[in-house]
Amino acid sequence: MNILGIDIGGSAVKGAPVDTKTGKLLAERLRIEAKGKLTPAQLSAAVAEIVRHFRWRGPIGAGFPGVIHGSTIRTSANLSKRFIGCDLAALIAKAAKTRGAVRVLNDADAAGIAEMRFGAGRKRKDSVLVLTLGTGVGSAMFFNGLLFPNTEFGHLPCNGHSIEKDVAASARKLQNLSWHKWGCRLGDYIRTLETLVAPAFIIIGGGVSARHEKFFKYLKTRAPVVPAEFLNEAGIVGAALYAGPAK
Known part of the structure; x- marks a missing residue:
């Protein structure tokens, strides 16, 4: 169809x-x-x-x-x-x-559904967190392939504003952050999410995921992290x- x-x-x-x-x-x-x-x-x-x-x-x-x-x-x-x-x-x-x-x-x-059906999350039966990094931060949670909708983890409060203002891909450009500084900041955020929902597997999408080799090494998460296969x-x-x- x-x-x-x-x-x-x-x-x-x-x-x-x-x-x-x-x-x-x-x-x-x-x-x-x-x-x-x-x-x-x-x-x-x-x-x-x-x-x-x-x-x-x-x-x-x-x-x-x-x-x-x-x-x-x-x-x-x-x-x-x-x-x-x-x-x-x-x-x-x-x-x-x-x-x-x-x-x-x-x-x-929507991005998570694509990754779970045909992308990096296909065949996974455990808990999967999908993050999309762009203008903001989108999030999606799955268990056994089933979606829990509208998680909106990008809007967790931080110093009076949504955390996405600090960790979105747009924040790196707007604040002229190095890959190292932004990657460490993103890693801190993801570890907070791991404390909240403890995913077994993490997929990071958005256009910036095409350059994952620039920042994945700074994330230091418990769960494995992979780039999305569908990108944008x-x-x-x-x-x-x-x-x-x-x-």
């Missing part, structure tokens, strides 16, 4: 059709840069452009960087606050002008898988 996957992020909206039997993109993804904090109107325009680009008329899955209950957005830390209370599935369906099914979920949960395509693939037939 082919499904259009859409990954809504702090810096861009990305989409591509996905073969849900293999987890492969059926075409090169389209990336639309966000101008400032993305608003519902801007998202609608981006979705419409992606749908036109791929001439899409079928089902759609989308991941959003916030807590999703059903199809309603409950938090929006790095995008416009206008999203809070929005029915994301209805917004996307209207923008796409489709009567096909639209399913939505947290973006890190994980959110697209996972959103499509979530919208596909149940496994």
Whole structure:
């Protein structure tokens, strides 16, 4: 079954059709840069452009960087606050002008689903923590392949702000941190998560995972840590898988 996957992020909206039997993109993804904090109107325009680009008329899955209950957005830390209370599935369906099914979920949960089905977490039956490092920090927890949704560990409080302000990939660039300093800071954060949830296996995704050799050596975690296999395509693939037939 082919499904259009859409990954809504702090810096861009990305989409591509996905073969849900293999987890492969059926075409090169389209990336639309966000101008400032993305608003519902801007998202609608981006979705419409992606749908036109791929001439899409079928089902759609989308991941959003916030807590999703059903199809309603409950938090929006790095995008416009206008999203809070929005029915994301209805917004996307209207923008796409489709009567096909639209399913939505947290973006890190989507990335985790891709990694657990076809990537670094496939066949694992123990507890797995997936972290996505980008504009913010997304997190997803799995046990025996089953998702516990909306963990949002990137928003643990630290000195009056969310911890992601210190450990996201964007923080390294904004604060001009060396790989060593940022890696040690990230390692401290992950060890805190190990105290809270004690994962048996950790997967780190986001674009920065392609450069994992720069910082993995500084993490010093109890659980094994591996880079995500899908890199920046994980959110697209996972959103499509979530919208596909149940496994």
